[in-house]
Amino acid sequence: MTGISLERTGSNASDFSADYEDAPAAEEKVIHQPKLLLESNNLAAEKIQAGSQREFVTCFRNKSRTDAIYNLSVSVKPADETVSLTAASFYFESISPQDMIAISTVACVSPGAAQKKLPVEFLFSYETEEGMAYNSSETAWLEIFQPVQASMEGFSLAEKVFSMETAYAQLQIRNTGRAPIYNARVDLNAPGLFPTESVFAGTLDSGASYSGSMKIYVGNKNMESIRQADADAGESAYGSTSGALTLTYEDAFGQSYTQTQDFSTYIQEPEIIELTVEKKVETNSWWPSVLAGTVFFFSAALAVMGWRLRRSRQKLEDLLLEEHMYDD
Numbered sequence: 001m002t003g004i005s006l007e008r009t010g011s012n013a014s015d016f017s018a019d020y021e022d023a024p025a026a027e028e029k030v031i032h033q034p035k036l037l038l039e040s041n042n043l044a045a046e047k048i049q050a051g052s053q054r055e056f057v058t059c060f061r062n063k064s065r066t067d068a069i070y071n072l073s074v075s076v077k078p079a080d081e082t083v084s085l086t087a088a089s090f091y092f093e094s095i096s097p098q099d100m101i102a103i104s105t106v107a108c109v110s111p112g113a114a115q116k117k118l119p120v121e122f123l124f125s126y127e128t129e130e131g132m133a134y135n136s137s138e139t140a141w142l143e144i145f146q147p148v149q150a151s152m153e154g155f156s157l158a159e160k161v162f163s164m165e166t167a168y169a170q171l172q173i174r175n176t177g178r179a180p181i182y183n184a185r186v187d188l189n190a191p192g193l194f195p196t197e198s199v200f201a202g203t204l205d206s207g208a209s210y211s212g213s214m215k216i217y218v219g220n221k222n223m224e225s226i227r228q229a230d231a232d233a234g235e236s237a238y239g240s241t242s243g244a245l246t247l248t249y250e251d252a253f254g255q256s257y258t259q260t261q262d263f264s265t266y267i268q269e270p271e272i273i274e275l276t277v278e279k280k281v282e283t284n285s286w287w288p289s290v291l292a293g294t295v296f297f298f299s300a301a302l303a304v305m306g307w308r309l310r311r312s313r314q315k316l317e318d319l320l321l322e323e324h325m326y327d328d
Helices: 011-021 287-327
Strands: 036-041 047-049 053-062 069-078 083-085 089-095 100-109 116-127 133-145 150-156 160-162 165-175 181-189 193-197 199-204 209-218 239-250 256-268
Touching: 036 116, 036 133, 047 100, 053 116, 053 133, 069 083, 069 100, 089 100, 100 133, 150 181, 150 239, 150 256, 160 165, 165 181, 165 199, 181 193, 181 209, 199 209
Parallel strands: 047 133, 160 256
Antiparallel strands: 036 053, 053 100, 069 089, 069 116, 083 100, 116 133, 150 165, 165 209, 181 199, 181 239, 193 209, 239 256
16 A cells, blocks of 8 residues: 655645744733722711711622622721721622622711711722732712700899880800801890890801890880880789790701790889979078178278378378478
8 A cells, every 4th residue: 555645845835834824813811800889878868976876888889790709808997087987897709790799887986076078998809700809999978967056144134124115135155066056146035025136146166155235125015016006004014024035056057956045024114204393492682782782881991091092192292392392
């Protein structure tokens, strides 16, 4: 049996070599990084009061449609030490494409925490199916608020006031909390008393106070408004009256708060002032005549004395003249 050997020679051999070199190389596989993104935060629309604690649940989704996540470790870090977490490290063996995980812990806010939005950072470390390692992060926010507190102090109104007069009452508004208060004011309501000026403090920072005076028109207890001047003014219109001071203020979020303080006073009938005219004291009419006579007497006496003095001088001059003539 004769063996047959096939061998390419000449140009045919070179064509074979060229076909081999032009064969397409195997393409390198592109590996995409799967990402975890925040889906929800149960405290996103709520506020946490300083000094309290709340359950803090966040959910994250693997947004990849094809790649799973493996060996996921999560570290949770609030931005400052005024917030602490009961658990801050978590582990998940795998997360399928489009699946979601929930991270649950408790956020504890210290009483001195500042009123602000606080970021909480989630740090992710994980691998893909091919063993590629990745790191990423997401941020959730907690809104912390300080409770507002204020007080009225030093209210002073006379124990008795007169109807149809204006009284003045002193008082002080003090911010006793750690957060500012806004639109702080005090109003008064009592039968027969009508404030014409309220005490308005506006904005008060923590620890600040405002002292003011309230101007009050005193009517009578049967009056419903300051314009009702024709109200019945019988005996029932006067006497003891009781009312309330109302302190109103707002926090930074527009929430309104009120406090009340009771007081009492006594409305007296209008004070009537009698005008009296002093009578002219009558005196005896003889003393002007005596005075005039005395003046006339002394005037006459002085005139006589002057006349006599002039005559004496004249006589003296005459005697001196005669003596001089005699000597000559």
